[in-house]
Amino acid sequence: MKYARALACLVVFFGAATGAWAQYGLSGAPELLRLGPETRDPGLLPAYAATGAGGAYRTPQASYSNWQGPESGPPLSPPGYSTANSRSPGPYESGYPTRLVQGGAATPPPSQGLPMGPIPGTAPQGGSSVMNQLLEESNGWSVPGFAGPGGGPGQPCGEPCGPCFQPQWYVSAAGLFMTRDKANCLWTTFETLNNPNQIMRFNDAEVGWRGGFEVKIGRRFGDCGQWSVEADYWRIDGFDGYAIASIANWSVSTPLIVDEIEFGGVTGNLYFDGAAVHRIWRRDQFQNVEINLIRSPIEPNGGSLVDLQWLLGVRWFNFEESLIFGTETFTPEFAYLSDRIRNNLIGVQAGLNAGYRLGYNWRLFADAKLGLYNNHIENTFDAYRGDDVHAVPTLASGVPGQFPVSAQKDQFAVLTQIDAGLDWQFHPQWRAFAGYRLIAATGIGLADNQFLTYVVDLPEYERIKSNGNLLLHGAFAGLEFRF
Numbered sequence: 001m002k003y004a005r006a007l008a009c010l011v012v013f014f015g016a017a018t019g020a021w022a023q024y025g026l027s028g029a030p031e032l033l034r035l036g037p038e039t040r041d042p043g044l045l046p047a048y049a050a051t052g053a054g055g056a057y058r059t060p061q062a063s064y065s066n067w068q069g070p071e072s073g074p075p076l077s078p079p080g081y082s083t084a085n086s087r088s089p090g091p092y093e094s095g096y097p098t099r100l101v102q103g104g105a106a107t108p109p110p111s112q113g114l115p116m117g118p119i120p121g122t123a124p125q126g127g128s129s130v131m132n133q134l135l136e137e138s139n140g141w142s143v144p145g146f147a148g149p150g151g152g153p154g155q156p157c158g159e160p161c162g163p164c165f166q167p168q169w170y171v172s173a174a175g176l177f178m179t180r181d182k183a184n185c186l187w188t189t190f191e192t193l194n195n196p197n198q199i200m201r202f203n204d205a206e207v208g209w210r211g212g213f214e215v216k217i218g219r220r221f222g223d224c225g226q227w228s229v230e231a232d233y234w235r236i237d238g239f240d241g242y243a244i245a246s247i248a249n250w251s252v253s254t255p256l257i258v259d260e261i262e263f264g265g266v267t268g269n270l271y272f273d274g275a276a277v278h279r280i281w282r283r284d285q286f287q288n289v290e291i292n293l294i295r296s297p298i299e300p301n302g303g304s305l306v307d308l309q310w311l312l313g314v315r316w317f318n319f320e321e322s323l324i325f326g327t328e329t330f331t332p333e334f335a336y337l338s339d340r341i342r343n344n345l346i347g348v349q350a351g352l353n354a355g356y357r358l359g360y361n362w363r364l365f366a367d368a369k370l371g372l373y374n375n376h377i378e379n380t381f382d383a384y385r386g387d388d389v390h391a392v393p394t395l396a397s398g399v400p401g402q403f404p405v406s407a408q409k410d411q412f413a414v415l416t417q418i419d420a421g422l423d424w425q426f427h428p429q430w431r432a433f434a435g436y437r438l439i440a441a442t443g444i445g446l447a448d449n450q451f452l453t454y455v456v457d458l459p460e461y462e463r464i465k466s467n468g469n470l471l472l473h474g475a476f477a478g479l480e481f482r483f
Helices: 002-022 127-139
Strands: 099-101 104-106 169-180 187-191 194-201 210-221 227-245 261-263 277-295 306-328 334-357 362-385 405-427 430-444 468-482
Touching: 169 227, 169 430, 187 277, 194 227, 194 277, 210 468, 261 362, 277 334, 306 362, 306 430, 334 405, 362 430
Parallel strands: none
Antiparallel strands: 169 210, 169 468, 187 194, 210 227, 227 277, 277 306, 306 334, 334 362, 362 405, 405 430, 430 468
16 A cells, blocks of 8 residues: 555656646657637637538637537637638648548638647657757856867857857967078188188078067958958067188188278278188068958858868068178278168968868868068168278279168069968867968078179179078967957
């Protein structure tokens, strides 16, 4: 008897619990039965009537499983509802089941816009989505999926405003560690009276690796933020190179012809030939500004492991180089030949950014840019002594003018940049990235190319040599924040 009572209590308890859970519409749970309309209230009656035997119209009762037949009472057609010329819908078109009555099949007319309840015996729809929504809201943020590169909308990453919502602004900061290719070879020093013993050349003053920084700021706009405008600035600290040539108890000389210039009446060979020491100083500086319009697909990660973006923009790339060849005599006195050249590339560029997702929040990327530019080059070549006396051509040379010699030139140039690396979306608003950068440019003026073997040839310094190539490469790493 005790077991029977316990079993009855469990049945009552679980029956009540089922009714409570039904109110939430969760997947697989029954809903509470909806109450039928009041049959005496015309405003709540269904907008149709069933046709029974003899043309009588009947209305369904509160329970949809039983239809009134001609034997169950007088017709209950509501006033103001016409059934003339009504089309017979399919068995489930109106949302209510049909039933065979006397005289044939009875099919309810259209609902005339009144709301219909669910078909009895069917499972409620959308329960699983409700459960998912409840689970996401309980966490506040979902697990961070990859949000795409700076200009792309990417995955929703748990934002509450819909699957396309993304923060409008983003900023990033990165450290750079780069170097440039080796400069051209031009010999400057040999052992005096022993020409085959060449000791030093310009590319011995080789620059090493230098640090720098890069900052970006961008804003998205358009549907789902698939458009963005991005400003980018980066620079490298000055590259410094240095080389020295000397021989113990002996002297050094230069293959450059300097005896046709003079410093205060003293010809150049008395400073550069038979000298105690020769030195070379090099300094390179780089900086870059660009503004790009970026177009991203609306759903870059929609079922695909690959995402693509394209960009169009304007760019200013600046490269300045200073190169000094100096001598120290046994007196000691100092004399210098120097060249300083500035390259200012201004033009347009186009690019393509591609990514491949390795996991839920890891991504390989490769970004390429190609630009066409006008390179405005400014160059100054000078020959001067330590006391700031500038050289002039000797009378015997017959060359007019004096140092320094300045010149300008516009040159067509092409610049390409390739970045490749790895992204890590470790938070919906934070992204870490690291990679390697390669920049190659043609149509560049290099300081090494401006030095002449005949140092006195002043008119030639006015013709800037601008067919040089530049290669800049190195690593970068940083963080991006979206807000």
